[in-house]
Amino acid sequence: MKPSVTKTQQKAIQKADTLIEALGWIRRFRDTTTVIKLGGSVVEHPDSLRHLLLDIVFMSTLGMRIVVVHGGGKAISRAMDKAGIEPRFVQGRRYTDQATLDIVERVLATDVNHDLVARIEEYGGRAMSLNFLSTNVLFGERLALQGPDGEPVDLGFVGEVTRVDRLTVENLVYAGQVPVIPSMAIDAQGQKLNVNADTAATAVAAAIGAEKLVVLSDIPGVLLDVDDPESLVHSLSAAEARRLIANGTIAGGMIPKIEGCLDTLEQGVKKIHIIDGRLRHSLLLEIYTTSGVGTELVRDDCVAAPTLETAAAAR
Numbered sequence: 001m002k003p004s005v006t007k008t009q010q011k012a013i014q015k016a017d018t019l020i021e022a023l024g025w026i027r028r029f030r031d032t033t034t035v036i037k038l039g040g041s042v043v044e045h046p047d048s049l050r051h052l053l054l055d056i057v058f059m060s061t062l063g064m065r066i067v068v069v070h071g072g073g074k075a076i077s078r079a080m081d082k083a084g085i086e087p088r089f090v091q092g093r094r095y096t097d098q099a100t101l102d103i104v105e106r107v108l109a110t111d112v113n114h115d116l117v118a119r120i121e122e123y124g125g126r127a128m129s130l131n132f133l134s135t136n137v138l139f140g141e142r143l144a145l146q147g148p149d150g151e152p153v154d155l156g157f158v159g160e161v162t163r164v165d166r167l168t169v170e171n172l173v174y175a176g177q178v179p180v181i182p183s184m185a186i187d188a189q190g191q192k193l194n195v196n197a198d199t200a201a202t203a204v205a206a207a208i209g210a211e212k213l214v215v216l217s218d219i220p221g222v223l224l225d226v227d228d229p230e231s232l233v234h235s236l237s238a239a240e241a242r243r244l245i246a247n248g249t250i251a252g253g254m255i256p257k258i259e260g261c262l263d264t265l266e267q268g269v270k271k272i273h274i275i276d277g278r279l280r281h282s283l284l285l286e287i288y289t290t291s292g293v294g295t296e297l298v299r300d301d302c303v304a305a306p307t308l309e310t311a312a313a314a315r
Helices: 007-029 046-061 073-082 098-122 166-174 197-207 238-246 254-266 282-288
Strands: 033-038 065-070 127-129 138-142 158-164 178-182 184-186 192-195 212-217 235-237 271-276 295-298
Touching: 007 282, 033 046, 033 197, 046 065, 046 098, 046 282, 065 098, 065 166, 065 197, 073 098, 098 127, 098 178, 098 184, 098 192, 138 192, 138 197, 158 184, 158 197, 166 178, 166 197, 192 197, 197 212, 197 254, 212 254, 212 282, 235 238, 238 254, 238 295, 254 271, 254 295, 271 282
Parallel strands: 033 065, 033 212, 065 178, 127 178, 138 184, 158 192, 212 271, 235 295
Antiparallel strands: 138 158, 184 192, 271 295
């Protein structure tokens, strides 16, 4: 005869069941490296950010090696507005003159970076700022783009990452610390450069051979129907993602995001997760549950990935 169970006990049992479900994933991802890209839109939500940083501390405590690469676009825009500087964007990238670069360095590489580290440590984790005031790990060159007429486009001090100081990053994660890296680089002449946070996170993930790159943004992932949140695709191979772009299912602003993910997979990263960082504990739900809460993109040669037909039911 089964014992009677109170409502309080039932809730406790459900929590225990959740922990048991997570056990397999905890074992699988222990001692693997995950790069987490924190977008400026997520950093702007204090409650969401608190839960994300708590998730990072939790994951690190369970033996995952976590690296954070972050942007801070909205904070930069506010600082520019306060300084009376009108933001200017060229081909989706912030035009960066010297005055703008100074603000980017102060806000992104110093204020936001140090605040993230302080908060991780406040929540019981161990973290290290890797910026121009401590140890810079991103090196690059000016980004060269062409306009519609084939002429070079002037972006000012906007760059791309060409080298990552892998040894410094790996030494920290092996020591149980969370490196926190702002999306800025320095070139061979010592010139500081403003770098897109997505491409900076990609460069870090590829350089250190990360198991996963998690992109935290304000979208839930790939939807088969943009008006139906229930149409979320939980897992896609690279080939399936290209097919959805070709048939128009993936459209608009999602195309460059997914194409960037596909480029990242080609650089050696096995899996990329796109999740809505505003959802409470979205990192833990994505990594440690069977269904997840976002879209996982998997390299074709790593596919044990579910097809679209089974993606909603498997992980």
